[in-house]
Amino acid sequence: SLHHFFPKRLAAMAAFPQQPQSIAIIGGGVAGLQALRALENLPELEKIVLFEKSEDIGGVWRGQNYAGYGAQVKREQYSFVELSSSHLDVYPTARQLKLHCEDYVQTFSLRPFIRLGVEVQHLQRGNGCWRLALNDGTSEDFHFVVLAVGNFNQKFLPEVSGAESFMGQILHSSDLLEPELVREHHVVVVGYGKSALDCFILAAKEASSVTLVARSPAWILPQRFLGIPLEYLASTRWFANLVFPPYHDASFLRRFLGDLFWPFQTLLWWILSPILWVHFWLPWSMLPKFSLRWQLWHGHSVSICNAQKVKEAFDKPNAHCIRGEILGFTGTGVLVEDATTKQHIERKADVVVFATGYTECWSKLFDQETLASLDPAGDGSLELYKLILPSNLPGLAFVGRVLTTCDIVTSFVQAQWLAALLAARFRWPPEVLRNAWSQRYRRWRESVGPLGPRGQTFVAVPRVFSYLDELLSDLDLPKSGGSFSCRRFFSPLAARNFTPVAGRGQKLVPLKTRAEA
Numbered sequence: 001s002l003h004h005f006f007p008k009r010l011a012a013m014a015a016f017p018q019q020p021q022s023i024a025i026i027g028g029g030v031a032g033l034q035a036l037r038a039l040e041n042l043p044e045l046e047k048i049v050l051f052e053k054s055e056d057i058g059g060v061w062r063g064q065n066y067a068g069y070g071a072q073v074k075r076e077q078y079s080f081v082e083l084s085s086s087h088l089d090v091y092p093t094a095r096q097l098k099l100h101c102e103d104y105v106q107t108f109s110l111r112p113f114i115r116l117g118v119e120v121q122h123l124q125r126g127n128g129c130w131r132l133a134l135n136d137g138t139s140e141d142f143h144f145v146v147l148a149v150g151n152f153n154q155k156f157l158p159e160v161s162g163a164e165s166f167m168g169q170i171l172h173s174s175d176l177l178e179p180e181l182v183r184e185h186h187v188v189v190v191g192y193g194k195s196a197l198d199c200f201i202l203a204a205k206e207a208s209s210v211t212l213v214a215r216s217p218a219w220i221l222p223q224r225f226l227g228i229p230l231e232y233l234a235s236t237r238w239f240a241n242l243v244f245p246p247y248h249d250a251s252f253l254r255r256f257l258g259d260l261f262w263p264f265q266t267l268l269w270w271i272l273s274p275i276l277w278v279h280f281w282l283p284w285s286m287l288p289k290f291s292l293r294w295q296l297w298h299g300h301s302v303s304i305c306n307a308q309k310v311k312e313a314f315d316k317p318n319a320h321c322i323r324g325e326i327l328g329f330t331g332t333g334v335l336v337e338d339a340t341t342k343q344h345i346e347r348k349a350d351v352v353v354f355a356t357g358y359t360e361c362w363s364k365l366f367d368q369e370t371l372a373s374l375d376p377a378g379d380g381s382l383e384l385y386k387l388i389l390p391s392n393l394p395g396l397a398f399v400g401r402v403l404t405t406c407d408i409v410t411s412f413v414q415a416q417w418l419a420a421l422l423a424a425r426f427r428w429p430p431e432v433l434r435n436a437w438s439q440r441y442r443r444w445r446e447s448v449g450p451l452g453p454r455g456q457t458f459v460a461v462p463r464v465f466s467y468l469d470e471l472l473s474d475l476d477l478p479k480s481g482g483s484f485s486c487r488r489f490f491s492p493l494a495a496r497n498f499t500p501v502a503g504r505g506q507k508l509v510p511l512k513t514r515a516e517a
Contacts, residue, residue, distance in 0.1 A: 019044045020144035020395070020422060024132055026120050026365075028052030029059020031400020031411035032148035033101060034080070037108050038415035039146070042423055047142075050110075053119035053135070057105060060152060061097040066176040068198050069094040072304040076494040077235060077406040080104050082502050085495065123365045130395055144422070147365075148399045148411070152358035162329035166352070173199050173355035182207045185350040188334050190326060192217050192286075194303040196355030197310060203353075204313035211347050212321040213336055217286040219295050222279045222307040230304060231492035234296075235405045238489050240463045243268060244297070247466035248444035269293040279307045282314055285323040285340050297445075297462050322347075362398075381442070385434040386471060388414055392431070404464040409495050416501050417471040426474045465493065477501060 023039055025032050028050060036050045056062050070093040071078045078092060079085030083104055088096050105111055119135040129141040155172045163170060169181070173195040176182070179202060187203040189196055192214035203210035223230055233239045243265055246258040273292045288295070295302065313319055324339040333349040363371060373392050374382050385391055387402050397418055400411040420426060429437075477500065 019424070021045060022047040022142045023144045023146065024120075024130070024140070024142040025050040025146045025148055027059065027148035027150065027400070028054070028057040028114060028116070029148065029150055029400065030080070030101065030408050031150060031415070032059070032146075033057065033104055033110065034408075034412045035146050035148050035399045035415040035418070036110055036113055037082075037104075038419040039422070040110070040113060042419060048113055050114045051118050051120050051132070052114060052116050055117050057114065057116070058098040058101045059150060061094045061101065064177050065094055065174045066195060066199055067179055067202055071097060072194055073405055074231060076496070077231060077492070078408055079495050080408060081412045081495045081498045083107065120365065124367070125370065125393070125395070144395045144397070146397045146399055146418070147362050147401075149360070149362050150400050151360055151403065153361040154359050156356050156359045157354050158356060160326055160328055165331050166329040167331055168350040168352065171351065171353050173353055176202070176353055179206045182210075182351055184208050186333070186348045187211070188213060188347055188349040188352045189355055190353065191355035191357070193355060193357060194305070195357070197303060197305055199353050199355050200319070201309050201313040204316045204319040207318065209318045209348075210320070212319075213326060214286065214321065214323055215325040215339070217288050217323060218303070219276065219288050219292050220280060220310065221276070221302065221304045223304060224307070225279070226275070231405075232490075235464070235492040236490060237465050240465060243293070244462050245444070245447055247463050248440050249470065280310050282310075283321055286321060383435070383438045383442075385437055386417065387467070388418060389434070391434040391438060402467075406464065406493050406495070409493065409498055410464065410468065412498065413468050413471050413501060417474060420475050426476075472501065475501070
């Protein structure tokens with residue numbers, strides 16, 4: 001905590017400098033909805049509006065996507081803290097999560113504050129407010145803006161030569177809506193993330209042939225590891241303490257012990273990696289070049305899959321995989337460069353599915369000067385206090401940008417923390433302390449390796465419990481999961497454990513003016 005590192009400077013801490021009278025929230029996904037719920041009853045607030053550019057709420061769960069699309073973690077980790085998740089499947093489908101969002105809006109009467117079909121195209125700071133330029137040509141001013149647009153917004157389709165001469169279909173993975181689109185066709189799937197593997201499994205069942213083309217294969221995590229449900233490893237305190245360095249705010253003694261333990265952790269990762277590989281027994285050409293520790297530390301393309309389904313798909317005689325990249329389209333297929341053999345291979349294809357993910361869109365909202373303030377290092381990793389607030393741009397916050405094993409819960413705690421700060425329920429440190437926190441956090445993230453490729457704008461938090469505890473401590477709440485006990489130490493994170501946090505960021509004062517849709 002800041003008390004541990006800067007005890008003599010805390011006298012400079014004060015309430016948040018400005019109690020906003022108007023708040024704009026951009027993005028109608030799970031993060032934006034929870035931010036709206038947490039902030040709608042702030043004192044002094046006269047107006048709050050959530051802008052969603054599409055015609056419906058739900059974010060990544062809105063609308064259509066590929067067959068079988070859904071959460072890759074269990075409902076206990078991926079559901080709203082304030083709603084029951086008993087009606088969801090163990091691994092919720094996209095349709096169920098969309099309805100879950102609708103239930104959330106209805107339960108807490110949030111619809112009057114939501115404007116659908118309204119896109120914020122630009123943000124400009126001036127005269128103590130943010131001016132929002134909207135897609136209808138109008139503009140509105142707000143004292144505070146919450147960016148809750150997440151990390152995955154716009155479909156990414158790489159430009160490949162010869163596409164105009166290809167006689168088959170070129171699809172983004174989100175457009176693979178029905179199995180009929182690949183049934184009895186020759187299919188090429190490009191990518192190696194969760195969506196690529198899901199599309200590959202589907203095509204292996206339905207298509208005449210399927211080829212998976214992966215330029216940089218990554219480690220895949222099974223839903224069960226050595227028979228143990230993955231959440232008892234990936235979402236627990238004991239495992240984080242076992243395999244990761246101490247959190248950035250750890251005491252000197254813990255950091256010293258962490259340094260002593262580092263060689264053992266390295267050995268442990270070398271042991272875990274081949275055991276993980278055995279769960280899938282994929283072709284050796286799909287063995288990742290980077291370490292498992294680096295991937296989990298930075299959240300690089302982490303996919304959690306049913307190991308049996310993945311093995312069955314790769315074992316089918318009509319299924320093939322190539323480590324390499326597509327050089328171009330031919331009239332009846334694609335030309336692929338095999339990175340293993342250095343040969344050019346032509347694969348027949350009727351359907352090419354690009355499971356190449358999404359790109360962020362938040363950076364397009366700002367001019368270059370503002371972007372430089374947000375990203376002084378110029379590497380795509382923003383300098384945010386508590387991973388929420390820019391130190392040098394007042395009236396702006398990011399909620400839901402952090403990538404964890406429990407994104408809904410993380411954005412919930414972030415929203416409650418932000419609401420408490422704006423309601424002056426805890427003290428706001430001066431800029432020097434906020435910058436020190438950001439720098440210290442960055443050094444901790446870089447302790448395992450580089451942060452990743454330029455432009456990777458999401459922030460992975462390998463020790464999610466420690467991060468949530470840090471936010472909860474500002475709210476004078478006990479650590480996530482309750483007081484210290486064996487159960488808290490060994491049990492996986494679950495949304496229900498955070499029910500006591502609900503409303504702690506709010507002072508229930510009615511809005512002076514209700515924002516209408």
